[in-house]
Amino acid sequence: MRRAGAVALNTFREAVRDxxxxxxxxxxxLMMAAAIFVGQIxxxxxxxxxxSLGLSAISVIGLLIAVFTGVGLVYKEMDxxxxxxxxxxxxxxxxxxxxxxxxxxxxxxVNTLAMAAGLFAALLYVKHHLERADAVLLVAIYFxxxxxxxxxxxxxxxxxxxxxxxxxxxxxALYVAGLFVEDMRTFHLTTANPAVAGLMRGLxxxxxxxxxxxxxxxxxxxxxxxxVLILQNTAYAVLYCGIVLTIAAAVFSRRNLK
Amino acid sequence: xxxxxxxxxxxxxDYPYGFLHLKKKRSLEGLTMRVERGEVFGFLGPNGAGKSTxxxxxxxxxxxxxxxxxxxGKPITDIEMHRDIGYLPExxxxxxxxxxxxxxxxxxxxxxxTAADRKERVARxxxxxxLETAGKIQLRKYSKGMLQRVGLxxxxxxxxxxxxLDEPMSGLDPIGRREVRDIILELKRDGxxxxxxxxxxxxxxxxxxxxxxxxxxxxxxxxxxxxxxxMKAHGMEILFELAASGASAAAIxxxxxxxxxxxxxxxxxxxxxKALEQxxxxxxKILSVAQVKASLEEYxxxxxxxxxxQGAAVEVSGK
Amino acid sequence: xxxxxxxxxxxxxxxxxxFAGVWQLQHRIDGQRxxxxxxRDEVVLRSGKLVKAMSLEYAPLMADIYWTRVVQxxxxxxxxxxxxxxxxxxxxxxxxxxxxNLLVAYRFGSTFxxxxxxxxxxxxxxxxxxxxxxxxxxxxxxxxYQDLGFIYYFELKDYAKASAAFAEGSKNPEALIWMKIxxxxxxxxxxxxxxxxxxxxxxxxTTKDPLVKDNALKHLQMLRAEExxxxxxxxxxxxxxxxxxxxxxxxxxVQAGLLERLPVDPxxxxxxFGPDGKAALNLNSPLLEQQLLHGDTK
Numbered sequence: 089m090r091r092a093g094a095v096a097l098n099t100f101r102e103a104v105r106d107x108x109x110x111x112x113x114x115x116x117x118l119m120m121a122a123a124i125f126v127g128q129i130x131x132x133x134x135x136x137x138x139x140s141l142g143l144s145a146i147s148v149i150g151l152l153i154a155v156f157t158g159v160g161l162v163y164k165e166m167d168x169x170x171x172x173x174x175x176x177x178x179x180x181x182x183x184x185x186x187x188x189x190x191x192x193x194x195x196x197x198v199n200t201l202a203m204a205a206g207l208f209a210a211l212l213y214v215k216h217h218l219e220r221a222d223a224v225l226l227v228a229i230y231f232x233x234x235x236x237x238x239x240x241x242x243x244x245x246x247x248x249x250x251x252x253x254x255x256x257x258x259x260x261a262l263y264v265a266g267l268f269v270e271d272m273r274t275f276h277l278t279t280a281n282p283a284v285a286g287l288m289r290g291l292x293x294x295x296x297x298x299x300x301x302x303x304x305x306x307x308x309x310x311x312x313x314x315x316v317l318i319l320q321n322t323a324y325a326v327l328y329c330g331i332v333l334t335i336a337a338a339v340f341s342r343r344n345l346k
Numbered sequence: 347x348x349x350x351x352x353x354x355x356x357x358x359x360d361y362p363y364g365f366l367h368l369k370k371k372r373s374l375e376g377l378t379m380r381v382e383r384g385e386v387f388g389f390l391g392p393n394g395a396g397k398s399t400x401x402x403x404x405x406x407x408x409x410x411x412x413x414x415x416x417x418x419g420k421p422i423t424d425i426e427m428h429r430d431i432g433y434l435p436e437x438x439x440x441x442x443x444x445x446x447x448x449x450x451x452x453x454x455x456x457x458x459x460t461a462a463d464r465k466e467r468v469a470r471x472x473x474x475x476x477l478e479t480a481g482k483i484q485l486r487k488y489s490k491g492m493l494q495r496v497g498l499x500x501x502x503x504x505x506x507x508x509x510x511l512d513e514p515m516s517g518l519d520p521i522g523r524r525e526v527r528d529i530i531l532e533l534k535r536d537g538x539x540x541x542x543x544x545x546x547x548x549x550x551x552x553x554x555x556x557x558x559x560x561x562x563x564x565x566x567x568x569x570x571x572x573x574x575x576x577m578k579a580h581g582m583e584i585l586f587e588l589a590a591s592g593a594s595a596a597a598i599x600x601x602x603x604x605x606x607x608x609x610x611x612x613x614x615x616x617x618x619x620k621a622l623e624q625x626x627x628x629x630x631k632i633l634s635v636a637q638v639k640a641s642l643e644e645y646x647x648x649x650x651x652x653x654x655x656q657g658a659a660v661e662v663s664g665k
Numbered sequence: 666x667x668x669x670x671x672x673x674x675x676x677x678x679x680x681x682x683x684f685a686g687v688w689q690l691q692h693r694i695d696g697q698r699x700x701x702x703x704x705r706d707e708v709v710l711r712s713g714k715l716v717k718a719m720s721l722e723y724a725p726l727m728a729d730i731y732w733t734r735v736v737q738x739x740x741x742x743x744x745x746x747x748x749x750x751x752x753x754x755x756x757x758x759x760x761x762x763x764x765x766n767l768l769v770a771y772r773f774g775s776t777f778x779x780x781x782x783x784x785x786x787x788x789x790x791x792x793x794x795x796x797x798x799x800x801x802x803x804x805x806x807x808x809x810y811q812d813l814g815f816i817y818y819f820e821l822k823d824y825a826k827a828s829a830a831f832a833e834g835s836k837n838p839e840a841l842i843w844m845k846i847x848x849x850x851x852x853x854x855x856x857x858x859x860x861x862x863x864x865x866x867x868x869x870x871t872t873k874d875p876l877v878k879d880n881a882l883k884h885l886q887m888l889r890a891e892e893x894x895x896x897x898x899x900x901x902x903x904x905x906x907x908x909x910x911x912x913x914x915x916x917x918x919v920q921a922g923l924l925e926r927l928p929v930d931p932x933x934x935x936x937x938f939g940p941d942g943k944a945a946l947n948l949n950s951p952l953l954e955q956q957l958l959h960g961d962t963k
Contacts, residue, residue, distance in 0.1 A: 090455075091455070091456050094452065094455040094456065098441070098452055101443075101444075102441065102443055105443040106443070168439050169435060169437070169438070169439050170439060170440055170441055172405075172407060172433075172435040172438075173433060173434075173435055173438065173440070173453065173497065173500055173501075174453070174456070175405070175406060175407055176405045176406070176407075176428060176431065176432075176433035176435075177428055177453065177456035177457065178425055178426060178428035178429045178456060178457070179425075179428075179456045180425055268730060271730050271733050271734065274733055274734070274736070274737040275733070293687070293688045293691050293692075294684055294687065294688065297691060297694075300691075300694050300698070303701070306701055311701070313701060314697065314700070314701065316697055317694070317697045317698065317701065320690060320693055320694045320697060321694065323690055324687070324690050324691070324694060327683060327686050327687055327690065328687060330683065331680065331683040331684065331687070334676070334679065334680070334683070335676075335680070338672070338676055341672075342409065344407075344408040344409060345402070345407045345408060
């Protein structure tokens, strides 16, 4: 586990020294500023606009980082052969994967925190004080982070056995599918074929449901989110990440490096 | 029999290729070989013969179709075995955003060393491979030779019993090669086992106690360098200058090849002194007398031709 | 290699267990989220144009997804007898903005927008607006004119506009001949039983949507029952002329030879005479509930 930690810290260090990340975070902060501007135009709902736009920015930027960096995590090491010297050490392949996952998750957490700070700063600027209801934003941001970690796990899985381009495609496709998973359940209303409807319904429970983590509407309106949901979503993310990482470890363990 | 450093038994590897990876090329066939403790073993062969494949199999980067191997008695599937080996990959490349010191420190963390121990070893290694001044520069600025040295450093950092090097001399200038040779000899002095792959005969001759020759995925011979069948010396070569002319001189010159002002003539070992007498007779100036060896390239070509004649698969590049 | 096969077995056991856990957890989360969810969140982004812009080239696909939500929304409300169709118009607005050529959305949408509560939103003006948008984007589809005329005739009771709509639709060479006939008939007579029955029947015969078909059937049954009751009243009048009193039970009409047998309503229940002496539906008939809920449906 210590070895996985070493890999994680190294991954984090790599991300920190990668200038692209700073640009993205800067862009997100720009969005916050834009949100303030937009908010000024729509009187009465400035707060709601800032919150929704801010959360969307955090989510989108986070997704970009998660997908594009996540996909390169393993591929880059294989392609550049940095992995060769590493695997000759007494470290198991799954420890390596876990470390990669941890490192990128840590990076995302730090980025998200930075952007969250930006959001609260923007809010403070407009409202001049914060209320208890604004704490809901923290929950929304936490959920976004959970979502990002699941995306990273998926990106990692795909990057273990296919090229970066395909991995990006698969991960993105799965994410988009995961947003509309609930619509799959009502397919039986519009399709005549019961087998298809049944299949869709089954899939809708098994595919990663990213809508679980979407509480933007509640957060924007300052509605409280029950702590039960927080626990459940955390459990969901942990469980699903566990499944995906296990599959990734199994795939990677038997992979012949070029 | 003492435990061998490396014991390979019937190792076999296929590479899939073609559409949907349905076809297979056998890149290593039934390799069986021993490397004894404390010796320097050279693994010789042309490009694509299977040297890198063998080494990658040993280190666990790829998995065999059949066969097993043990290092210091532990099977290669055992993760603990990795504590005792050091590995230098072919054309090493490391995280270019790190400095040499950071890379070595990173790799050192995978061995059970205290923080102080780690620090000390990293410093020592940098000095050993001649990178102490460049230790704080990011690797992206390093030359190939410098990267090779970093690779060597990470391979021996934890003082392993067995060191496996894949083409350690490639891409190095003569100074670099000399330095690598010195390190290998130093390792031998300390009682470590070194196995390295190369396609340059002279390196093998200078360093190795024994060599193994592999062509087309098959092991062709193992033994002390120079002992390998087909690599025996055949004859002597005389280098001389001849200013004189005349019938007897012309007869000698006809048997020699001319390069600039000099002539080369070959004579079987038994007839060496007779030839020298002849040359003395015509007043030739003898410059040197040396053994003629088949070059490794000729030897390889000979083996490859034999393979082709048998209709067996020619060597496959594993890259 | 025993380590690989034992690992494989482990995976074979762990993974299904993991997914089973996911399945369970998802159900719980759904329950929890339903508690948090407020309906108006469905259409947080009310602006159809904004959603369309965000969908890039996938607007038709998004339209399909929103269309599914429309059907689900309506079906859900209908099944729970919930008369609040607040979101029907916004959802339809979004759907048709995303894909102006989604004909089924206009047809289904206009039907249930204009149906009075509790069967629909009771907003016929919005139904008209929806259809006009549909006609603008799909001028060659004459059925939309049919639906337009429908709303004017049944809900808005504007017979001039109804006739005009049918007339306009009949100009399409593919339109069925009855469009022209209807235009003339409504212009001349306004509302009539035969027109109503015909229009509902046309919908019943041609629609593929089960909800729409069911709705049409109910209307036809009500119309039939109404007509039957009218005829029974006429017979009751004849009875009164003959005997000097009003009949209290329908069977008396049979006994008097005015009817061959006991008439039943479209659901199979015999008609009765109400306390006011007028023909009415049987108390057990499901149609009675319909009638009470929808009042004077034609």
